[in-house]
Each structure stands twice: as C-alpha cells, then as structure tokens.
Amino acid sequence: MDSQDAEEPVLSEETKELLANEPVGSCAEGATWISPYRLLLPGEQQSPNAISRVDSRPHKPHFVFEFAEHGFLGDQINLKYMKPKSGTDSTPDGKEVELRAFKLPLLKLGQGNVLKLTYGQISALAGDFYGTLNPISSVKSDAERKKFFFDAYHTLANNPQDQPKDARNLLGYLQKEIDEVQKLYDAKKNPSEYYKEGTGLAGIEAIDKLIKGRHFPGYKDLLLINWDHFGDDARTAYTTGHSAAISWAASGQWTVDRLVEAYAINSFADHYLQDLFSAGHLRTPRRVLHGYLGLADALANMMHDEDCALGLKVANKNSSWQAYGDKRLLDSVNKENLLQCQTAMVISAQEVYSAWKNRKEIASSDFEVWKTVPTCYTEMAGYTRATVTRPRAKSLTDFLYK
Numbered sequence: 001m002d003s004q005d006a007e008e009p010v011l012s013e014e015t016k017e018l019l020a021n022e023p024v025g026s027c028a029e030g031a032t033w034i035s036p037y038r039l040l041l042p043g044e045q046q047s048p049n050a051i052s053r054v055d056s057r058p059h060k061p062h063f064v065f066e067f068a069e070h071g072f073l074g075d076q077i078n079l080k081y082m083k084p085k086s087g088t089d090s091t092p093d094g095k096e097v098e099l100r101a102f103k104l105p106l107l108k109l110g111q112g113n114v115l116k117l118t119y120g121q122i123s124a125l126a127g128d129f130y131g132t133l134n135p136i137s138s139v140k141s142d143a144e145r146k147k148f149f150f151d152a153y154h155t156l157a158n159n160p161q162d163q164p165k166d167a168r169n170l171l172g173y174l175q176k177e178i179d180e181v182q183k184l185y186d187a188k189k190n191p192s193e194y195y196k197e198g199t200g201l202a203g204i205e206a207i208d209k210l211i212k213g214r215h216f217p218g219y220k221d222l223l224l225i226n227w228d229h230f231g232d233d234a235r236t237a238y239t240t241g242h243s244a245a246i247s248w249a250a251s252g253q254w255t256v257d258r259l260v261e262a263y264a265i266n267s268f269a270d271h272y273l274q275d276l277f278s279a280g281h282l283r284t285p286r287r288v289l290h291g292y293l294g295l296a297d298a299l300a301n302m303m304h305d306e307d308c309a310l311g312l313k314v315a316n317k318n319s320s321w322q323a324y325g326d327k328r329l330l331d332s333v334n335k336e337n338l339l340q341c342q343t344a345m346v347i348s349a350q351e352v353y354s355a356w357k358n359r360k361e362i363a364s365s366d367f368e369v370w371k372t373v374p375t376c377y378t379e380m381a382g383y384t385r386a387t388v389t390r391p392r393a394k395s396l397t398d399f400l401y402k
Contacts, residue, residue, distance in 0.1 A: 067124045067174045068181040068191075069329040073274050074267055075102035075120030077345050080353040082256060090255035101349075106264040107157055115164035119267040119349075121171065122156070126271035127229060127237075129170055129207075130156040131222050136240050137233035137287075145240040153241075153268045155216045162214045169210050181330065190331040224297065230286035234272045235373075239364050241269025242348060249356035259356045266352045270345055276373050277341035278325035280308035314374035316340070323374065344372040 081099050082092035105116035117125075131152040136145050156167065181191040207219040228237040249262035275281045284307065289300035308325025311333070315321070321336040328334050329341075347369045351362055 067128075068178045069326070070124035070126075070128075070271060070274055071120040071178060072181075072330065073120065073341060073345060074123035074270060075100070075118055077101050077119070077342065077349060079104055079119065079263060079349055081259070084256040090257045092254065092256055092259075104260075104263075106260055106267060109157075109164035109167060110160075113164075115168050115171075117156075117167070117264075119263060119270075122264060122267040123271045123274065124174075125156060125167065125170065126268040127152070127226070128222065128271070129211075129219060131217065131228075133217055133221065133225065135225055135228045135233070135237075137228050137236040142240070142243075145236065146244055149237070149240045149244055149269070153265060156268070157264065159216070162216070166211055166214050170207075173207070173210055185330050190328075192327045192331050225290070227286040227290065228272060229275045230281045230284050233287055234275045234281060238269050238272035238276070239367070241272065242266060242351070242367065242369075243364050245269060245352050246355040246362050249352050250359055250361045254356075254359065259353070262352050262356055263349065266348060270348055273344055273348060273369065273373070274341060277323060277337055277344070278308060278329075279310075279312040279314070279323045280304035280306070280325040282312060282314065282323070282374060283307065316374055317371050340372055344369050347372065 077100075078098040079101050081097055081104065082095060083097070084090045085093050101119035104118065106119060107117040107122060109115040109117065132148065132155065134148045134151065136148045136152065139145055139148060156163070159166075177194075180194045184191045184194055204220045204223065211218055227233045245262045245266035248265055249259060252258050281304070284300055284303045286300050286304075289296040289303075291297070304325075308327065311322050311324040311328075313320065314323045314337075319340075321340065322333070323337040324331065324334040329338060351367065351369070354360075355362055
C-alpha cells in the first residue's frame with residue numbers, strides 16, 4: 001500500500017482531549033504550536049502561550065541516543081597528518097602520514113590529569129550531550145550560525161568551569177554501551193540485539209542526574225530542541241561546522257597544532273553528517289513536530305524509531321541502497337549504508353587537511369561530501385511501505401488530519 005493511501009491514524013482519548021482543550025491560535029485551530037526556539041515558517045502563527053508551556057509538557061520525547069555508533073564512525077577513519085618538528089616546534093616536518101583516528105588525541109581538557117578526546121569521542125558527544133539552547137539551523141545568517149556552532153562546541157572544548165569532570169563522568173558511564181556493542185560486533189552478531197534486549201542505557205533522567213550542576217543545558221534540554229540532527233537542518237548544521245573547520249585550518253600559522261584544532265572542530269560537525277545516514281533522521285519533520293505539550297515531539301520519536309528499525313530506500317548521485325538507523329548501524333543489513341557513511345566522513349576530514357596543507361578555503365558549494373549523502377528527496381524514492389506518520393506535513397494539523 002502506498003504511503004499516501006495509508007488509513008487515517010486513530011487518536012487516543014488522551015490526544016483527543018488535548019486537541020479539544022487547545023486554545024485559539026494553537027494547532028487544533030490550524031496554527032502550528034511554535035516554541036520560542038523555532039523560526040516561524042511562512043503562514044505560521046506563534047501560539048499565544050507557547051513560552052509558558054516549554055517546561056510543563058507531560059509528553060517527553062525519547063530519541064534514544066547511540067553513543068557507541070557515533071564513536072565507532074569517528075574513530076575508524078584514517079586522518080592525514082604531519083608530525084611537528086620537535087616538542088617545542090609545532091611546524092610540520094613535511095612528511096605526510098595517515099593515522100587511525102583513535103590514535104590521535106585532538107582535545108585535551110583540564111590541567112594536570114587531563115582528559116584526551118579522539119575524533120570519535122568528540123563526534124559522539126557533539127550535539128546530543130554538548131550544546132546550547134540555540135539550534136544552529138534556527139538562524140538565517142551564516143555569521144549567526146557559525147556563532148551558535150562555536151557556542152555549542154565550546155561547551156565541550158573551552159569550558160574550564162565544567163571540564164574535564166563533566167566529560168569524564170559521561171564517558172565513564174557510556175563505556176558500558178561501547179563494551180557491549182563491541183562484544184556483539186566481535187562475535188559477528190547484530191549489535192542492535194544489545195538495545196533490543198532492554199539492556200541499553202538507563203535513559204534521560206540517569207544522564208541528567210550524572211551531569212547535574214553543569215553550567216549549560218543538560219541532555220533532556222538538548223533533546224527537546226534537537227532538530228539540528230534531522231533532514232535539512234542537519235545539513236545546515238554540518239555545513240556550518242565543516243565550513244568553520246576548513247576556515248580554521250586554512251588560516252593562522254601553519255602548524256600541526258592548527259591542524260589538530262581544525263580536526264577537533266570538524267569532528268564535532270561530523271556528528272550531524274553521521275545523522276544524515278540514519279534512516280530515522282532523514283524524513284522526520286523534527287522542526288515542525290515540536291511543542292504542543294510534548295505531543296508533537298512524541299510523534300516525531302515514533303516516526304524516528306519506525307524508520308530506523310525498518311529502513312528506507314535511499315540514493316546519492318552514484319548509487320542506491322537500503323539505509324537503517326540508530327541501533328542498527330553495525331547490523332549486517334546496514335553494511336552498505338555504513339560504508340557510504342564512512343566514505344563521507346573520510347571526505348570530510350580530507351577536505352580539512354587539504355585546506356590546512358594548501359592554505360586555501362573550500363566553498364561550501366564545492367563540498368564533495370554531498371555526492372555521498374542521500375539527497376534531500378530520495379529518502380522517499382521507491383518507498384512503498386505505509387507509514388504511521390506523515391513526513392510531508394508542514395504543521396501538526398497536517399500531521400494529524402490531512
């Protein structure tokens with residue numbers, strides 16, 4: 001059955017009650033409920049009580065994060081590198097080598113007993129655990145987006161108030177997930193079995209309890225406004241961060257330290273690139289599905305989980321394949337999608353190195369990575385399975401009724 005012919009969804013009594021009690025200017029009257037963190041789309045109205053509802057929603061979204069998958073992707077690529085001439089001279093020795101990313105620390109947090117972070121660790125922590133209440137994609141100018149990106153990046157990289165304690169606590173807690181996924185992968189079993197059996201992470205509250213007292217938003221707060229990880233907004237977030245990394249690499253003194261710093265910035269941006277290979281992040285209209293007492297966020301989560309588990313037929317400029325999503329990155333059925341994602345990440349890192357080596361920036365219109373990423377509309381191509389949700393919706397009203 002074609003997704004356009006899917007039956008109308010059956011609303012629960014709770015949902016019907018929420019819709020019936022919604023005041024004028026809200027979703028039930030034809031306007032999208034807009035939080036203060038969103039830009040209005042053409043024709044949308046700000047709900048009069050939007051701001052007052054942000055922290056009182058009964059429906060909590062639960063986009064289960066897969067830290068181990070992001071870490072695996074980042075640490076498995078090869079990074080081009082030149083060693084410094086000496087311990088006191090960061091000038092490159094001119095001899096190009098390649099290093100596995102997990103062997104090259106990019107960030108050092110703290111003094112004395114420092115915490116060293118690799119490409120994969122930074123990618124895994126980016127956005128999900130470290131960020132601000134200002135989504136990168138929610139502003140219109142490149143300058144504002146770049147500022148919001150660096151504001152998010154510096155909650156991890158330049159935050160002596162909270163680091164290295166905050167990151168060390170998180171990494172210690174999340175190591176269990178990495179170990180269990182690795183065991184299944186080494187045993188040639190599908191790592192998604194770890195999550196399926198209910199032995200995954202304890203959830204949002206456990207993480208926020210662990211990082212209580214930090215001087216920037218917690219995991220739950222970042223989760224509620226995480227559309228930077230979905231669709232076109234993820235493209236915007238990645239483009240902003242990748243451009244920032246390239247600009248950093250091509251400017252300043254030509255030193256190994258400068259290259260390492262640029263790689264660290266790019267690894268943060270690569271989190272959003274990785275999300276563009278997760279089926280649940282491709283067509284879920286996350287920006288639209290936000291607010292309204294958390295009901296919209298819950299619907300987005302349903303769509304995210306469905307597409308991640310069942311997969312989507314996607315294509316780039318060269319080929320087509322079946323993509324799965326969160327929890328299924330390392331499953332055997334997702335092999336082609338994994339290879340495509342790794343290819344994109346290698347290209348991303350190589351562009352940073354090229355900008356550093358040649359002292360020349362690369363325009364965003366020339367980013368080679370877009371030849372490997374599934375294009376904006378191909379996630380619907382050849383897709384015949386009926387969906388419980390409506391990916392083309394422009395408002396919650398469309399999503400529920402049209």
